[in-house]
Amino acid sequence: MVENIQRVEQEIAAAHIGNAAELEQFRITYIGRKGQIAALFDDLKLVAPEQRRQVGQDLNRLKNLAQEKLEQAQEQLAATTADTAETSFDFSLPPVPGTLGTRHPLSLVRNEIVRIFERIGFNVSEGPEMEDDWHNFTALNFPENHPAREMQDTFFLSQDRDKLLRTHTSTVQVRLMEMQKPPLRSIMPGRVYRNEAISARAHMVFHQVEGLYVDKNVSFADLKQTLYYFAKELFGQDTKVRFRPSFFPFTEPSAEIDISCLICKGEGCNICKGSGWVEIGGSGMVDPNVLQNCGIDPEAYSGFAFGMGIERITMLKYQIKDLRLFTENDVRFLKQFEGVI
Missing domain, CATH: 1.20.1270 (Substrate Binding Domain Of Dnak; Chain:A; Domain 2)
Structure with a gap:
C-alpha cells in the first residue's frame, strides 16, 4: 500500500x-x-x-x-x-460597421395611414387601453345580450365586468365626442385585445385604425369618397373599392369595405378565395343613439365612422401570409423592411 x-x-x-x-x-x-x-x-x-x-x-x-x-x-x-486573447487581436483590422435597426412593418403602415388621412384634414386621437363597459359597449349601442360581452371575446379585468381591455378603438371615438363639440374629424390608431386563439389569421393582440367625422349634413357619399381616396393612396390608383351591406351596433346603415385583390388584380386567387375581392374593414353612418349617448344632438349633426385592422392591411400591402410574424421579433423577417420609411 x-x-x-x-x-x-x-x-x-x-x-x-x-x-x-x-x-x-x-x-x-x-x-x-x-x-x-x-x-x-x-x-x-x-x-x-x-x-x-x-x-x-x-x-x-x-x-x-x-x-x-x-x-x-x-x-x-x-x-x-x-x-493570448489580448495579444492575438489584430488591431489593424477595419472596424465592424454599425448596423441600423428597421421599422416594424406595422409601424410603417400605421404611419402611412396617418399621413394619408392628415392630408384631408383628419387629426390623430388616442385613448386608454384599459376601459370600462360604458365606453367599450353601452355608449356604442351594444345591447346587454350582445355576444361581444361574453368571456370568449373580451378580457375582463374585474368580476363585475366593468373594467376590461378594449376590444376596439371605437372607445376613443366615444371619448372624443364626449369631450369635444362638432365638427370632429379624427382617426384613432391603437392596440386592441380579444380573447381569441392565436393562428396564422388571428391573434389576441392586434392593431386597429378607426375614423370619425361628425358635422352638419355629413352623408354616406362623404364616407364613400373618403375611403375611395384612402384605398387608392395606400394601395395604388388602380385599386377598386366596393361596399357590401352589413350590420354593426354603432352604425346605421352599415357596410363592409372590400378592395380588389392586390395579388391577382381581381382575377381570382387563393388569397381572395377566387372572388377577386378582399375585405379590409367596416364602416357606416354613426347611429343616432350613439350621438345622443355622447351628448351630441342627432337632429343637428350626423357623422360617419370606419374601422380597419392594421395587420390585415399590412399583410395585403406586403403580401405576408402569417399574422404571427408580426409579434415573433424574428430579425430575418424584420430586415426585409430595411430602407422603407
Whole structure:
C-alpha cells in the first residue's frame, strides 16, 4: 500500500499539464470518483488496523497534493488564455460597421395611414387601453345580450365586468365626442385585445385604425369618397373599392369595405378565395343613439365612422401570409423592411 502511494505521488509530481485536455485527463486519472486516489481509499480496508491511521493520513496528503496541482494548473491556463486573447487581436483590422435597426412593418403602415388621412384634414386621437363597459359597449349601442360581452371575446379585468381591455378603438371615438363639440374629424390608431386563439389569421393582440367625422349634413357619399381616396393612396390608383351591406351596433346603415385583390388584380386567387375581392374593414353612418349617448344632438349633426385592422392591411400591402410574424421579433423577417420609411 505504501509503495502504491509513493508511486502515485511521483506520477502526480511528474505530470505535465499544458492544455485543457491534459487538465481534464489529470482530474479524471487522479481526483475523479474512479481515479487512482479513490481506488487507494477503497483499499484502505485491507490495511492492518495498526497501520490504518498512518496510511489514511498519507492518502489525505496525497489527495491534497493532487488537488493543489490541479488548481495551480487551472490558474495558469486561465492566465495564458487571457494573455493570448489580448495579444492575438489584430488591431489593424477595419472596424465592424454599425448596423441600423428597421421599422416594424406595422409601424410603417400605421404611419402611412396617418399621413394619408392628415392630408384631408383628419387629426390623430388616442385613448386608454384599459376601459370600462360604458365606453367599450353601452355608449356604442351594444345591447346587454350582445355576444361581444361574453368571456370568449373580451378580457375582463374585474368580476363585475366593468373594467376590461378594449376590444376596439371605437372607445376613443366615444371619448372624443364626449369631450369635444362638432365638427370632429379624427382617426384613432391603437392596440386592441380579444380573447381569441392565436393562428396564422388571428391573434389576441392586434392593431386597429378607426375614423370619425361628425358635422352638419355629413352623408354616406362623404364616407364613400373618403375611403375611395384612402384605398387608392395606400394601395395604388388602380385599386377598386366596393361596399357590401352589413350590420354593426354603432352604425346605421352599415357596410363592409372590400378592395380588389392586390395579388391577382381581381382575377381570382387563393388569397381572395377566387372572388377577386378582399375585405379590409367596416364602416357606416354613426347611429343616432350613439350621438345622443355622447351628448351630441342627432337632429343637428350626423357623422360617419370606419374601422380597419392594421395587420390585415399590412399583410395585403406586403403580401405576408402569417399574422404571427408580426409579434415573433424574428430579425430575418424584420430586415426585409430595411430602407422603407
